[in-house]
Amino acid sequence: MLFDISDFATQDGPGIRTVLFFKGCPLACQWCSNPESQAFFPEPLYHSELCIKCEACKEACPSKAISFDGEYRIDRSKCAHCSSHECVSACKTSALVLAGKEWSVEDVMARLLPQRGFYQNSGGGITFSGGEPLAQAGFAFALAREIRDAGFTLGLETCGCFPPDLDPEGLRLIDFVYFDIKHLSNEGYIQYTSRPIYPILANLSRLCDCLGAEKITLSLPLIPGVNATSAFIDWVANLAQSNGITKIRILPYHEYGRAKYPCLGKTYALSEVPHLSDQELSSFAEALHGRSLTCEVLGI
Amino acid sequence: MERKADFIRREVQAQPSTQRISQLRQAYLSSPLHIDLEYIDLYTTAHQASDGFNPLERRAFCHAHALENLSPQIREGELLVGAKTRFVRGAIPYLNYACQFVIRELNREAQEAQDKFTDIGTGGGIDLSAQLAKAGKYEMFGKKFLISRSDKEKLNELAYYWQGRCMQDESDRVWKESFPQAEFIENGWQMGLYTAPHDPAPEGRFVLDFETALSEGLLGVIARAQKQIELLEITDFASSEKLYFYRAGIRVLEAAINWARNHAKQAKKLAKKEQDTFRKAELLNIAEICGRVPAHAPQSFREAMQAWWFIYLAGHLEGAHLGYSPGRFDRYMYPYFKKDIEAGKITRDEALELLEALRIKLTEIEYMASFSWEGLGSGNLYQNMILGGMDENGHPADNELSILVLQSAINCQTTQPTLSIWYDDRASDAFLMKAIDCVKTGVGFPAFFNTKIYLQHELEKSKLPLATIRKYAAMGGCTEPTLEGMSYGIVQAGFINHAKVFELAMNGGKDPCSGIELHPCELPQNPAQLKENYLYLLQLSIRYWQRYWNYVMAAHRNSCNLIYCSMLVRDCIGHGKSLDDGGAIINGSPTTLSSGMVNVVNSFAAVNELIDTKAISGLEELRRALKDNWEGYSGLHKKALAAPKWGNNDSRADLFYEEFFNKYCDFVAEQKNYLGEPYDPSMLAISTHAPFGKACGATPDGRIAHQTLADGVTSPFPGTDVSGPTAVLLSAGKIDHTRIRGGLHNMKFLPSSIQGASGSRKLLSLIKTYFDTLGFQIQFNVVDSRMLRSAQEKPEEYRDLIVRVAGFSAFFVELGKSMQDEIIARTEHRL
Numbered sequence A: 001m002l003f004d005i006s007d008f009a010t011q012d013g014p015g016i017r018t019v020l021f022f023k024g025c026p027l028a029c030q031w032c033s034n035p036e037s038q039a040f041f042p043e044p045l046y047h048s049e050l051c052i053k054c055e056a057c058k059e060a061c062p063s064k065a066i067s068f069d070g071e072y073r074i075d076r077s078k079c080a081h082c083s084s085h086e087c088v089s090a091c092k093t094s095a096l097v098l099a100g101k102e103w104s105v106e107d108v109m110a111r112l113l114p115q116r117g118f119y120q121n122s123g124g125g126i127t128f129s130g131g132e133p134l135a136q137a138g139f140a141f142a143l144a145r146e147i148r149d150a151g152f153t154l155g156l157e158t159c160g161c162f163p164p165d166l167d168p169e170g171l172r173l174i175d176f177v178y179f180d181i182k183h184l185s186n187e188g189y190i191q192y193t194s195r196p197i198y199p200i201l202a203n204l205s206r207l208c209d210c211l212g213a214e215k216i217t218l219s220l221p222l223i224p225g226v227n228a229t230s231a232f233i234d235w236v237a238n239l240a241q242s243n244g245i246t247k248i249r250i251l252p253y254h255e256y257g258r259a260k261y262p263c264l265g266k267t268y269a270l271s272e273v274p275h276l277s278d279q280e281l282s283s284f285a286e287a288l289h290g291r292s293l294t295c296e297v298l299g300i
Numbered sequence B: 001m002e003r004k005a006d007f008i009r010r011e012v013q014a015q016p017s018t019q020r021i022s023q024l025r026q027a028y029l030s031s032p033l034h035i036d037l038e039y040i041d042l043y044t045t046a047h048q049a050s051d052g053f054n055p056l057e058r059r060a061f062c063h064a065h066a067l068e069n070l071s072p073q074i075r076e077g078e079l080l081v082g083a084k085t086r087f088v089r090g091a092i093p094y095l096n097y098a099c100q101f102v103i104r105e106l107n108r109e110a111q112e113a114q115d116k117f118t119d120i121g122t123g124g125g126i127d128l129s130a131q132l133a134k135a136g137k138y139e140m141f142g143k144k145f146l147i148s149r150s151d152k153e154k155l156n157e158l159a160y161y162w163q164g165r166c167m168q169d170e171s172d173r174v175w176k177e178s179f180p181q182a183e184f185i186e187n188g189w190q191m192g193l194y195t196a197p198h199d200p201a202p203e204g205r206f207v208l209d210f211e212t213a214l215s216e217g218l219l220g221v222i223a224r225a226q227k228q229i230e231l232l233e234i235t236d237f238a239s240s241e242k243l244y245f246y247r248a249g250i251r252v253l254e255a256a257i258n259w260a261r262n263h264a265k266q267a268k269k270l271a272k273k274e275q276d277t278f279r280k281a282e283l284l285n286i287a288e289i290c291g292r293v294p295a296h297a298p299q300s301f302r303e304a305m306q307a308w309w310f311i312y313l314a315g316h317l318e319g320a321h322l323g324y325s326p327g328r329f330d331r332y333m334y335p336y337f338k339k340d341i342e343a344g345k346i347t348r349d350e351a352l353e354l355l356e357a358l359r360i361k362l363t364e365i366e367y368m369a370s371f372s373w374e375g376l377g378s379g380n381l382y383q384n385m386i387l388g389g390m391d392e393n394g395h396p397a398d399n400e401l402s403i404l405v406l407q408s409a410i411n412c413q414t415t416q417p418t419l420s421i422w423y424d425d426r427a428s429d430a431f432l433m434k435a436i437d438c439v440k441t442g443v444g445f446p447a448f449f450n451t452k453i454y455l456q457h458e459l460e461k462s463k464l465p466l467a468t469i470r471k472y473a474a475m476g477g478c479t480e481p482t483l484e485g486m487s488y489g490i491v492q493a494g495f496i497n498h499a500k501v502f503e504l505a506m507n508g509g510k511d512p513c514s515g516i517e518l519h520p521c522e523l524p525q526n527p528a529q530l531k532e533n534y535l536y537l538l539q540l541s542i543r544y545w546q547r548y549w550n551y552v553m554a555a556h557r558n559s560c561n562l563i564y565c566s567m568l569v570r571d572c573i574g575h576g577k578s579l580d581d582g583g584a585i586i587n588g589s590p591t592t593l594s595s596g597m598v599n600v601v602n603s604f605a606a607v608n609e610l611i612d613t614k615a616i617s618g619l620e621e622l623r624r625a626l627k628d629n630w631e632g633y634s635g636l637h638k639k640a641l642a643a644p645k646w647g648n649n650d651s652r653a654d655l656f657y658e659e660f661f662n663k664y665c666d667f668v669a670e671q672k673n674y675l676g677e678p679y680d681p682s683m684l685a686i687s688t689h690a691p692f693g694k695a696c697g698a699t700p701d702g703r704i705a706h707q708t709l710a711d712g713v714t715s716p717f718p719g720t721d722v723s724g725p726t727a728v729l730l731s732a733g734k735i736d737h738t739r740i741r742g743g744l745h746n747m748k749f750l751p752s753s754i755q756g757a758s759g760s761r762k763l764l765s766l767i768k769t770y771f772d773t774l775g776f777q778i779q780f781n782v783v784d785s786r787m788l789r790s791a792q793e794k795p796e797e798y799r800d801l802i803v804r805v806a807g808f809s810a811f812f813v814e815l816g817k818s819m820q821d822e823i824i825a826r827t828e829h830r831l
């Protein structure tokens, strides 16, 4: 299941890429900018600027999950995810849309193949992102095989939380990996992402063994107040070196996801987060350079 | 677009390379817009004195007299001298072309039928004019120009002199009486089927033969014409017209030389008074240069720059031009540059300063047209300088000067001339990367054009040798290719509103908005009948529109024929004929621009879908829904919106585009222009999509009444390109652009999505991939937070702006206000 397909992506690996966003993630990072990516099932997603407050959705819901107190509210505990998503069909203005759709491998390929010129001319390809692509390993590997056959490169963005016994043949279809590292401690991982760190670190060394460390980049979402510290950077440098990894990517924190939470009936757990200054960012980058690691800071 | 302050860190930004250019640019930015009567006053005096002349000689006499007597313009600190008017930003009212819109404005009468559909800009220099008018010294003329009280009286007097004499009055007198379909045209104007008559600014879209004019000097050109006179034997009307043409041509070229020499005198005078020894020396140098060029061939790059400007400007003064363009500047100027650089006579920095100065010169020119045309053209002059391309042997032609021209635009950001690139995979990396750097400044150019597509078009159309087409392929106007120095430039009647044709087709030839019955045909009951109606009415609308325009061109030939420009277009001298008599090598003209095709395509796709899915039983129900602007039909509206749409690489819609596009090209080419050549189809939209949309009711694609139409030629209708930017390009690439001269595709980006050299290369691969299809043109907007703010205010103009941020992508205007604010804050935060 995917929740979005994004063409002409330029920040998710070399060249012009199409990013496939897989729906469903075992982690629940508090800063997640795609909260609709977390659940493994389709969910109604609300866009207040399109809503005309006709309350047709409320009438239509068999579980009485929707209420209006001036604003649309959905009670996630009541929403039964009725298979027909009555609320979405009832909305005439497309203010409610369904995030998440089952795709067949053929349909995805039919969507990708006409774009081969863009991939080939730019040295680009496809990137799996999410959500956690490897949480749907069967679908992901089937797709990966087709992508390999079509001659496109394949990238993976992973949070590292996936089953330890994945088919190595499947994994080897991946050309490069962005592996997220979110915190330096187990406590931090549990607090901010709801999962322990150990299986993730074990998966990292497994991936390095399977693909070769040169194909792996550690990807750091830097959140002031959570992990934007030189201690974290230092720890990451050690981690990289012990695994033979040489590339780091920094994703400066942004709040663009915040507004989506209420629309899903979720709450954004982080309070005000200060912006990272260019200065701080470059001092982190320099520290990594000092440890002989290459570091790319993504723009926003 | 006016940019007041640059407060956003863009990836590429620079300053004018010298203090002098900064000051000149500042002077431009802080100038209001003025009307200058000097030229037209002199022209009118000459006109009064030349009653009874042969029309060609009279036209030449008037322009020559005006040119020779204009006060020479040398502004403080200038290196390149000469200007179209006495004001930094001035416009000439070309009353000899059209005076009625001026008279109506003076009388504060309502203008044309189209005015009710038009908006024009109000910011920047226009705002400044309004403030000065309020302060009392000047009055406003139209919506943006200043005029002093005494000049206003003068303007009134001049305008009334031209009443009944100007080109428009002359053509109106004839076609309104003798053109059998005159009523069709006037009704078409009433209902917004056509754009307003553009007699006030009909010229342009061509490039002079600068190469020859520079290398021979104007005296050399005169000598060639003189030679022809000597060889001529007068035996009939045609041969005597040749004689008149040569005499006329020599007269204007001499005037241009005298006009340049007036600048030499003026420079000497200024030098005498000048205290600053440095400037004094500069002025003496200017005097020397203006004494020599453009009469003689320039001896240096510095002289070539001044000569070029004089040659260009004298032609600009002659006509009411839009799209009059510099062409392949980096090709024909390169020999002068190369010679001086190699000889150490000039440094790259000095050359750069001259190129920057030229940008300001070209930006200073303003024009005056009727209100509705100013709205449509957004006040832009469409002077297009195109770089790169191929040489006659098919090798990439870009050179060091091409890169410097790009650098001058990066350093000295002005709106004119717009830069374009004839894209070639093999062009040097430094050139292509510099072009992307220029895009990254946020100016919106250069635009990229697919060389191969135009070569194919012109090979088939003109049958000229491939080597000639390669070498002279240029751009005359915003996106209309032309063969430099050898093409006729007066073009077309204006735009056709496809959405209106569709409405008429849907309603049996009657316009549901105005109630006017344009051309009765059967009320369609099914999609097949609807299509038949549409194509029939489209063919008629094009046919009558073009035939009407030929009446105007007949009047143009007699009153506003371009004599100076004819002398500098091949092969008018060889043929002994002016441009309007077919003297050029290429006499076909690009024409009948069209707007709104995408809405028609989507409408047909929607009608099919609604009938196939049995959402409607026939067209009657749909007609009612459209008449009621979908009110009470929300279910049907939602289905219409969900029907297949152009821009998603979906053949259910795209096939309609291909079909209608090809028909449109056939219909246009069925007609002949004033010179007896088939019209050459072209497609662009400038700003017509807003007024044309305003004139139309709801359409089956789900568009509501009066909503702006899809802009450009291949841009999807806002919000319907749900499959992303690459799918849009795949749709656009199916259109056979070799059939037309023109076409345009807009994309917008946040700077971060193409940052760094790797980002630039991604953009280049995007261009390459698009140009591997049948695509013709692509241009990019790299947005900053200023633009994002403006997108918040005017979401309808930024419907296709994609914000790609680390985690997800979205159409900016679809984001909630809070999220938009966050993105803006963040963009600014990274200052």
Ligand code: SF4
Pocket: A044, A060, A061, A062, A063, A064, A065, A066, A074, A078, A079, A080, A081, A082, A084, A085, A086, A087, A088
């Ligand atoms: S998806 Fe949830 S909120 Fe919507 S109708 Fe079904 S149960 Fe109600």
Ligand code: SF4
Pocket: A050, A051, A052, A053, A054, A055, A056, A057, A058, A072, A090, A091, A092, A093, A094, A095, A096
């Ligand atoms: S049905 Fe749609 S428009 Fe109506 S209240 Fe619900 S979300 Fe808003």
